[in-house]
Amino acid sequence: MAKRQRLMVHHHHQEEEDEESSEGEEEERGQFCDADEEDEERQDGSQQQRQQQQGSKIKIKLASNICKVCGQRGHSAGFQGSVYVDCINKPCYLCKTLGHTTATCPYRIISPGFGVKPASGPQGSLARSIAMREVSPSSSKSLPCPPRQPKFQVSAAIMKLHTRRVTVLEFHPQRENVVLSADKKGGIAAWDFAKVNERTLYSDCHKYLVSGMKHVSWFGDPTFATGSADGTAKLLDLECGLHSQMIDLNPNGYTTEKEWKMVNSVEVSTDLKAIICGDSDGRVHILDPRQKRCVTSLQLHKTGNKVCCLGIHPHESRLVASGSNDHTVRLFDVRGFCSRLLDEGIRPSAPGPSTVSPAVGSGGPSGDQQQQQQKKQPRGGKSHVSHPAEIAQLPHPRVVNAVSFSPITGQRLLTTCQDNRLRVWDNTLSACNGDGPNREIVHSHDFNRYLSPFKAEWDPKDLTESNFVIGRYISEDHGGVALHACDIIRADTGAYTAQLFDYNLPTISPVNKPHPTRDLIVSGSSRSLFLWSRVADDEDDVEEGAAVGPRDTSAAESSAAPGRHRLQPRIPFTLYDADPDSEKKKPKGGKGKGKGKGSDSD
Ligand SMILES: [Zn+2]
Ligand SMILES: [Zn+2]
Structure with missing residues (x-):
């Protein structure tokens, strides 16, 4: 009887694993279970978080001095406002080493050089030497500098385009305003982000x-x-x-x-x-x-x-x-x-x-x-x-979530691994020799139980093959609101080119795709898609809040939160709710369910 029960448990475990796309090693993540279980709800609960934060000082002193993660007395762990406090007896959530918490992790400080380790593999092979001399970007000073730090803002979103979470994003090869997305239930959609409400669903x-x-x-x-x-x-x-x-x-x-x-x-x-x-x-x-x-x-x-x-x-x-x-x-x-x-x-x-x-x-x-x-x-x-x-x-x-060669020459190899590291080989030949990576970049992306796996995506527009995009799991506090960044990171240094935050995107975005020709990034978060548009360089020095456009109140509510990290919107934001369950919400333009002709008529 006991054996049978165990088998059934195992069966259930298998089933769950199979549902998730690149699951593995659940036992290792189990230690963060308390935090993980809350995860999906907490993404949307920014208002609740603010309420919690108002009383957080009192809570810390008076309430539970028993850690709900490890069960020991003398410290507490969990959410305090929008900030998650680690259990001090567990490894740092970001870099996975003991002795400090995520808040005090040295890799949390984002500046060039932090979180980057040099190559660990053999350095002396002939092929590598030749390759480094001939084609390494570090030896060639004539290459253009990577683009300067861009500013992006969420300018459009289609909510609940999918019935389950988004798993894949790709751009339409011929229509530059159309992005294709797929989901956990097998659905595929084409979204025209210029028209915001137009989409085609390929559901079967x-x-x-x-x-x-x-x-x-x-x-x-x-x-x-x-x-x-x-x-x-x-x-x-x-x-x-x-x-x-x-x-x-x-x-x-x-x-x-x-x-x-x-x-x-x-x-x-x-x-x-x-x-x-x-x-x-x-x-x-x-x-x-x-x-x-x-x-x-x-x-x-x-x-x-x-x-x-x-x-x-x-x-x-x-x-x-x-x-x-x-x-x-x-x-x-x-x-x-x-x-x-x-x-x-x-x-x-x-x-x-x-x-x-x-x-x-x-x-x-x-x-x-x-x-x-x-x-x-x-x-x-x-x-x-x-x-x-x-x-x-x-x-x-x-587990390795993603591997890709740099998009123009294929010279660099980039991997996303569940150990919260991004690994870069500067030369594919050295990777072919079995050499270790040139650098390891510590980055928060190890969580995927209720999320699609995080995957680093090269920016195909960057001719220096430096910039790639990846969503971030841990949040940063922006005036009492926990926002999850979409990061643009340089493969050659490990430095952050940009950390994109927007109050209109309060949830985690595991799936991101830079546009092949335009300064746009599409993020997939839960069932919805968000479009990041570049804020023009000449607007960079405009007085804060000067260019505020009409914003959807329900989603932008959080931007009213006070705080010195307040993000100022510069370009208009348009939102469309595409919940396929509510027929009434569909406007004339929306084509709704069913396969058929492409949605835009350009
Ligand atoms: Zn503890
Ligand atoms: Zn750490």
């Missing part, structure tokens, strides 16, 4: 969480490759709303929780005219979007571990990076997949545990064969034998 493409969405550039119509926790990767034509399946990882449907496979990451290789996707069992698949089938797949990460993210080199598109909750980033050469497949084809009884499965979706009994093959493999942490396709393994202490 996927059944569960959409984990990735990438433009397939060589198709005539604007088409995106999508991947989902429903185990499929599809092609979605934005014009007609039609979608077609490229792979189904569960060809026999649902059997058990354990057997269910998900697509956790999607990339597009323009050179190879192929879609690459990573699954929840450590495998990477190469898909042919024309034939709509899997060409080959490889056990690149440990079985039972999600391939959480993929990155393709912008020029050498055979060079692909994958990150996983097996705590590694692997660099591999896609060409290695094919030679391996040929080898396996010639000698079906090749030694070693199976690494290549028959193409899924090519019909016939291959699906069954694969199922049997997979059943023989033990799940969860089987040690991985490195592959001919693998170039290097880059170990990380925790």
Whole structure:
């Protein structure tokens, strides 16, 4: 009986984990559970926070002197106003070391040099020396300086565009005012942020969480490759709303929780005219979007571990990076997949545990064969034998949420890891040598239980390949209101280019995407999307509050809060509530539910 109960608990745990996109290591986060459970409510409760803060001085002295985190006397922890006070017996929430709290963490002080550690890997290889001499930005003084610190403000928002939290953002390849977003329930939307209320919903493409969405550039119509926790990767034509399946990882449907496979990451290789996707069992698949089938797949990460993210080199598109909750980033050469497949084809009884499965979706009994093959493999942490396709393994202490090459030359490699560190390799060649990163940047982004995983995103407009954007988990107090920054950070120094705060965006924004050509950033927070617009440079010195525009009162209410950190709005803010449950709210312009033609008529 006891055993049965335990199994059921385990089953439930699995289910919960599967729902979240790049979960792992829940036990490690458990220690912050008290704070975490409150999280979603606290994001929206700024008014409540202010009330709490008014009485906070009294509370600290008179009330609970028993810590609700560790249970010991003599100190307290939890929210005091908008500020979260750590338990002194737990590691710092930001940098994960003992002996201080998040409030006193040295990495909290944001200035150049803080939070940045130099390379830890071997420095002396010939390839690295040559690479550093020839192409390193630090040796080349002729490169332009990164853009000066921009000022951004939230200028538009569409509330409750999605029915569940936003997981992915991508810009429309042809319409510069349209951003595409996907959610935890499988919904995909196109939002015209210039018109604010216009959007198109593609609600029947996927059944569960959409984990990735990438433009397939060589198709005539604007088409995106999508991947989902429903185990499929599809092609979605934005014009007609039609979608077609490229792979189904569960060809026999649902059997058990354990057997269910998900697509956790999607990339597009323009050179190879192929879609690459990573699954929840450590495998990477190469898909042919024309034939709509899997060409080959490889056990690149440990079985039972999600391939959480993929990155393709912008020029050498055979060079692909994958990150996983097996705590590694692997660099591999896609060409290695094919030679391996040929080898396996010639000698079906090749030694070693199976690494290549028959193409899924090519019909016939291959699906069954694969199922049997997979059943023989033990799940969860089987040690991985490195592959001919693998170039290097880059170990990380925790789950890797994101990996990407710098967007113009591919020279830098950037990873987002759940240990609250962003890692930068200044030269892809040194990463290919297995060298350690050039710097580690301490940054608060480790939380993802109720949030989409935080992922650093390069700014494709920055020709120096310095700036990237990432949302921040811990909040800063702005006149009694807790605001969560969207950070722009320099990969070359670790310094903050900008910390974006706005009273119109009081919630955490784990998903952010810089616009490819304009000074705009779209943030996905909970079910809503927010547009950050750059405040013109010549307005920078305008007297505070001079350019206040009409603001939605319900969302901007908090800006009335007193305090010396008060943020002054400079450009108008427009908000549209798109709650699909309330039909009455829809204006004439809104097209509402259902697939169909693109929403804007420009
Ligand atoms: Zn404590
Ligand atoms: Zn610290």
